[in-house]
Amino acid sequence: IVTIIAMVVPEVQHEERSASQLMQVHRGTRLSLHSDNKSYELGSCVEDMLEQYGAQQFEFWKQKTLSDPGDSCACDNILLRLQDSFSSRSSSLKLDIRLEQEAYEIIVDPEQKQIEIRAISALGIFNGLQTMFQLVAEHTGAVFSSYIFDFPHHEWRGLHLDVGRHFQTVDFVKKYIDLMALHKYNRFHWHLTEDQGWRIEMQQFPELCDIAAFRDVRVESKHQKNQIEHEYYCEKCANPKKRFQGNYGGFYTQEEIKDVIQYAKVRHIEVIPEIDLPGHCLAVLTAYPELGCTGGPYRVACSWGIFDDVLCPAKEETFEFVEKCLDELCSLFPSKYFHIGGDECRKTRWKVCPGCQDTIKRLGIEDEEALQCYFITRVAKLLYEKFDKILVGWDEILEGNLPSSDHVVVMAWRDWDYAVKAAAKGLKVIGCPISHCYFDFIQTNEDNEPGAFWSKIVLDLERVYSYTPVEGIQPELLLGGQANVWTEYMPCSHAVEYMTFPRACVLAERLWKQEGTKPFAQYLGQLNQHCSNVLDPLDVSYCKKGL
Ligand SMILES: [Zn+2]
Ligand SMILES: [Zn+2]
Ligand SMILES: [Zn+2]
Incomplete structure (x- = not known):
């Protein structure tokens, strides 16, 4: 049994994880925009972002950290989806209206063989992508079946x-x-x-x-x-x-x-x-x-x-x-x-x-x-x-x-x-x-x-x-x-x-x-992981003394 803890920096606000189901993001996983949303007013904004930033960054992380699809449950697709409001699952979580534009949800769904990033704005989608890059950078793409709802505390x-x-x-x-x-x-x-x-x-x-x-x-x-x-x-x-x-x-x-x-x-x-x-x-x-x-x-x-x-x-x-x-x-x-x-x-x-x-x-x-x-x-x-x-x-x-x-x-x-x-x-x-x-x-x-x-x-x-x-x-x-x-x-x-x-x-x-x-001592172990998963591939000359 391998214990996998999602180490995203900064830590997400809310995560629900179903016991042990894993899905593998691999070199063949695609990143795409949900087709229902092409007409949505922000659709072109997300498309631009996907073109100018998202796809390119995703390719980078794939090349650096991911393997070919294995026998485990493979993720076919990471889908970006704009919506009018957040799902009822997240409605019980208090969310400052000012910060709603920055919020996003990630639904990891092994049955559908896909991961969905949902938000009400291009900005929220962007934040979700950052979390996604960090998730795929660790454990060579193994992601738990989970639901994430995340938003910032400070603007x-x-x-x-x-x-x-x-x-x-x-x-x-x-x-x-x-x-x-x-x-x-x-x-x-x-x-x-x-x-x-x-x-x-x-x-x-x-x-x-x-x-x-x-x-x-x-x-x-x-x-x-x-x-x-x-x-x-x-x-x-x-x-x-x-x-x-x-x-x-x-x-x-x-x-x-x-x-x-x-x-x-x-x-x-x-x-x-x-x-x-x-x-x-x-x-x-x-x-x-x-x-x-x-x-x-x-x-x-x-x-x-x-x-x-x-x-x-x-x-x-x-x-x-x-x-x-x-x-x-x-x-x-x-x-x-x-x-x-x-x-x-x-x-x-x-x-x-x-x-x-x-x-x-x-x-x-x-x-x-x-x-x-x-x-x-x-x-x-x-x-x-x-x-x-x-x-x-x-x-x-x-x-x-x-x-x-x-x-x-x-x-x-x-x-x-x-x-x-x-x-x-x-x-x-x-x-x-x-x-x-x-x-x-x-x-x-x-x-x-x-x-x-x-x-x-x-x-x-x-x-x-x-x-x-x-x-x-x-x-x-x-x-x-x-x-x-x-x-x-x-x-x-x-x-x-x-x-x-x-x-x-x-x-x-x-x-x-x-x-x-x-507590800090526990956090430090995860920060260590983060540095080798995320900063090392980017050739950052970070200080290792406190790690
Ligand atoms: Zn003077
Ligand atoms: Zn960092
Ligand atoms: Zn120098």
């Missing part, structure tokens, strides 16, 4: 990537998006600008590519002698920055950005761009020194940290620059949300800048924090009124008593306290506290363990597994959560994979299903 399930500190290729970004889809993440937060580099082609500001997208690595290595030891050492790439011969950097063309957005869209992932303002702007200032309080000269940052030089909010040119950038970017990125950073903006320059001090007096506001609030509020108004976007910002945007607004969302990163503060004002929040969600943090206490160490937090898998939103936030104000991948110590894509996985697998659990059904 916003995000994964972030900082391409400012270290640039990542379009190919890698696509791989990252594929891995997100497989774990049912639905928001890709693309952190596109930093002190160390601006990473998007801008038609109105060519200097952002010519000047702000590159930094001098010779200076960098001098500055970072004491930090380089925390960098991930990649045996595959050895010294990945060497090939840049002094000038490290890069940027995405607008065509590449469109390509990535389309790639993500087919995978039901929304790309949220972040342009970090008014702090973390040294690269911008190097190209346009007139936007700073002192006028420069500045240099694209070659070390990590927080810098004194930020945009000057007293200058109208600053707002003109921001508006022109948003004009280009908002037509490029279709997402409803637009992230403007707002974090770690030092007030050193503002305190002594005559323009900034005059502005504080003119506006009749209290101090530099209120000046920051003026900046954020003005950008939020612009985003909402001119571009119809909702502003997302790090929790520092609360400083200076940010007023309540329907079109501002706060990302609580320093602590859950900031989420509570924001929610108390009626602002929507996304939880990504450093305590559980900062995947740049070290994963073990070992010497030479790569990663950030400033918080003293060792962010191991068990800690990620225990992610729990703080109590006291109204459910309608908590959009969800996400993990952040800051790349100071990740010089190549393998480093990003090492830091992100399998921690992202584990966080996906808590974003999809609020409470785990297993």
Whole structure:
């Protein structure tokens, strides 16, 4: 007798299994759309998805993990079926109406020799497919006769990537998006600008590519002698920055950005761009020194940290620059949300800048924090009124008593306290506290363990597994959560994979299903299986230390 436990990451909400009947998904199993639904309004949407994503992915998993049909009960067909509502079997399970679009059912039926994935939308079908891929990837396709009904707990399930500190290729970004889809993440937060580099082609500001997208690595290595030891050492790439011969950097063309957005869209992932303002702007200032309080000269940052030089909010040119950038970017990125950073903006320059001090007096506001609030509020108004976007910002945007607004969302990163503060004002929040969600943090206490160490937090898998939103936030104000991948110590894509996985697998659990059904020690065995069944075939350089 072989005991088979379906190991889907994230774990499904509800599964009923009939005792011992197994069915074999094999190389000959077909994936098709139910014929009754061709006329259904969403039929073409599912067909497109099947064509552009599903069939291709299914072929991949078949080749990687499945055998020819054997003597056991063979599955002829995996059928995708759109329906108007969920079956009576699932009606006793409570389902938030907001999340119904994401829900799906899987019916494994050995008598009919088929598996059916049912949902009321293309999105639900897509989520069902992700579960299906994981099911066929394990136990070489042996699937129990079962009924699955699954839906997410949180609507916003995000994964972030900082391409400012270290640039990542379009190919890698696509791989990252594929891995997100497989774990049912639905928001890709693309952190596109930093002190160390601006990473998007801008038609109105060519200097952002010519000047702000590159930094001098010779200076960098001098500055970072004491930090380089925390960098991930990649045996595959050895010294990945060497090939840049002094000038490290890069940027995405607008065509590449469109390509990535389309790639993500087919995978039901929304790309949220972040342009970090008014702090973390040294690269911008190097190209346009007139936007700073002192006028420069500045240099694209070659070390990590927080810098004194930020945009000057007293200058109208600053707002003109921001508006022109948003004009280009908002037509490029279709997402409803637009992230403007707002974090770690030092007030050193503002305190002594005559323009900034005059502005504080003119506006009749209290101090530099209120000046920051003026900046954020003005950008939020612009985003909402001119571009119809909702502003997302790090929790520092609360400083200076940010007023309540329907079109501002706060990302609580320093602590859950900031989420509570924001929610108390009626602002929507996304939880990504450093305590559980900062995947740049070290994963073990070992010497030479790569990663950030400033918080003293060792962010191991068990800690990620225990992610729990703080109590006291109204459910309608908590959009969800996400993990952040800051790349100071990740010089190549393998480093990003090492830091992100399998921690992202584990966080996906808590974003999809609020409470785990297993103690961590028991879960760990299954996570191990998942890594070898799902991450290995995809050549992910994940961290094996906690497994
Ligand atoms: Zn590498
Ligand atoms: Zn100023
Ligand atoms: Zn995983």
